[in-house]
Amino acid sequence: VGKTTTPEFGMPCYTEPATGAPARTPWDLRRTAGGSSGGAAAAVASGIVPIAHGSDGGGSVRIPAACCGIVGLKPSRGVVSPGPYGGEGMGLVTDGVLAREVRDLAAGLDLIAGPRPGDFMPAPAHEGSYLARLEQGAAPQGLRIGVLREPLAADTEVHPAALAGLERAVRLLEELGHSTQEIPAPFTPEQWTAFMPLWTVGAASIPLEPAQEGQLLELTRWLREQGRAYTGVDLAAAFSGVQALARGTLEDLAPFDVVLTPSLAAPPAFPEALQLADGADDFAAQCAFTPWTSTWNMLGTAALSVPLHREAVDGVELPFGVQLGATRPGDEPLLLALAAQLEAHDPWPLVRTPHAA
Numbered sequence: 001v002g003k004t005t006t007p008e009f010g011m012p013c014y015t016e017p018a019t020g021a022p023a024r025t026p027w028d029l030r031r032t033a034g035g036s037s038g039g040a041a042a043a044v045a046s047g048i049v050p051i052a053h054g055s056d057g058g059g060s061v062r063i064p065a066a067c068c069g070i071v072g073l074k075p076s077r078g079v080v081s082p083g084p085y086g087g088e089g090m091g092l093v094t095d096g097v098l099a100r101e102v103r104d105l106a107a108g109l110d111l112i113a114g115p116r117p118g119d120f121m122p123a124p125a126h127e128g129s130y131l132a133r134l135e136q137g138a139a140p141q142g143l144r145i146g147v148l149r150e151p152l153a154a155d156t157e158v159h160p161a162a163l164a165g166l167e168r169a170v171r172l173l174e175e176l177g178h179s180t181q182e183i184p185a186p187f188t189p190e191q192w193t194a195f196m197p198l199w200t201v202g203a204a205s206i207p208l209e210p211a212q213e214g215q216l217l218e219l220t221r222w223l224r225e226q227g228r229a230y231t232g233v234d235l236a237a238a239f240s241g242v243q244a245l246a247r248g249t250l251e252d253l254a255p256f257d258v259v260l261t262p263s264l265a266a267p268p269a270f271p272e273a274l275q276l277a278d279g280a281d282d283f284a285a286q287c288a289f290t291p292w293t294s295t296w297n298m299l300g301t302a303a304l305s306v307p308l309h310r311e312a313v314d315g316v317e318l319p320f321g322v323q324l325g326a327t328r329p330g331d332e333p334l335l336l337a338l339a340a341q342l343e344a345h346d347p348w349p350l351v352r353t354p355h356a357a
Contacts, residue, residue: 002049004039008217009206010055013063013286014274015039018217022271025067026354028316031268034064037098041068044098047351051108057093058199059293062305065098066263066321069307069352071105071339072098075113076329077300078123083116090198090239091121092297100350102340105304106131109332124330133333139341140334143178146256150185151265151291153192154284162262165309165320169260172308172346180260186249189291194241195298200227201235222279246299253327258338261292263305263321267313292323301326304335307348316357319348 005023007015015023015038023038025031026046033042037054041064044052054061056074065072073096080095082088097108109130115123147170151158170180203220204227216224230238253259269289276282296303302325309320324335 004043004052006037006039007035008220009203010036010057010060011203011223012036012219012274012282013059013290014269014271015064016271016275023064025069025268025319026352027069027318028268029354029356030270031318032067032271032274034067034268036060037072038064038067041065041070041072041098044068044100045070045352046354051097051099051104053108053112054096054098055093056096056297058297059290061096061098062263062293062303062321062323063290065305066307066319067268069310069319069321069349070098070100071102071307072096072305073105073109073332073335074296074303075109075332076124076302076326078115078119078121079109079126079302079330079332080112081114081116081119081123083118088120090202091300092198092202102336102343103131103134105339106134106336126330126332130332130336134336134340137333137337140337141177143173143257143338144255145173145178145180146183146253146259147180148183148185148259148261148292151189151288152185152187152295153189153291154287155189156265156288156291158262159266161267161309161311161313161318161320162265164311165322166260166262168309168346169306169322169342172342173260176341176345181256183256183259186252187245191245192295194238194245195294197227197230197235197238198242199223201230202227204228218277218279219275219282222283225279242298249295250299250301250327256327257334259325259327261323261325263293263323265289265291267318267320296325299325301329302332302335304339306339306342308342308346310349316355
């Protein structure tokens with residue numbers, strides 16, 4: 001059991017800690033491994049370990065999985081207990097798993113899933129082992145899959161290679177007998193801002209000594225400053241706003257079994273494109289880079305990034321993930337089975353030797 005590199009308090013979608021070496025994708029050591037589970041993803045992708053734990057409050061498992069060309073699962077809310085030492089808090093963060101193969105992803109979920117005494121959020125109904133169900137179950141047939149191209153958390157352009165990955169996934173799914181349908185964005189980036197008080201108040205609530213405040217990186221400082229500006233009434237309104245947004249979105253998505261999006265809007269980023277001198281600019285750049293992942297933290301349903309596509313960018317081959325988002329709580333077995341079906345139909349590289357471009 002080892003500890004890999006993480007960013008400060010797990011806040012950003014890049015892994016550039018002030019007190020140690022950064023985590024970079026082995027596909028191009030100039031580019032970020034993503035975050036906040038960037039070190040875990042880099043270790044899995046480069047073959048150091050076959051499986052790693054990650055935590056996901058806005059995409060922190062799926063983002064590094066996409067940057068490093070591996071699979072990453074954020075389970076449904078309540079599937080993995082935060083106990084005995086943690087609490088559910090605002091319900092955005094859950095523990096997840098990173099691996100190179102879907103079978104290992106299921107095995108990892110078996111290791112961490114399950115309730116503990118005192119859990120506030122009940123786990124969705126599930127019986128038996130995720131791995132056994134994956135190995136013994138039939139491949140999914142005739143799924144209804146919504147295809148969502150529009151960014152949700154930011155008004156941003158999507159890189160052509162990210163869209164090419166989405167198109168590749170659509171072709172594969174249709175070849176496998178599933179039906180796909182283009183769907184519009186269920187909400188606007190302005191509506192997504194209901195998420196902000198939950199995230200920033202969470203940052204502001206991290207217990208620190210006064211002397212430690214001056215040691216914080218700019219993003220953390222800015223998030224804490226924003227969070228302290230909200231009142232209790234603001235926070236209660238944010239809880240209600242996110243729940244209303246999630247309820248309406250899940251009602252819109254109810255006709256579909258799975259929603260397909262790009263995992264990221266762009267290739268694995270150069271760190272300087274995300275880690276900016278101004279906290280507000282830094283956060284905005286992260287939202288533009290990851291405009292889909294945080295939605296599934298608000299919805300509370302499972303989401304899985306699959307490394308289906310690879311494409312050369314500026315002469316360097318890079319991975320592009322596709323996100324499979326569940327529309328119902330407890331659909332981890334469905335996502336795992338669908339990802340395994342894609343893996344068998346169009347396998348991806350399993351180990352990437354670190355490459356300095």
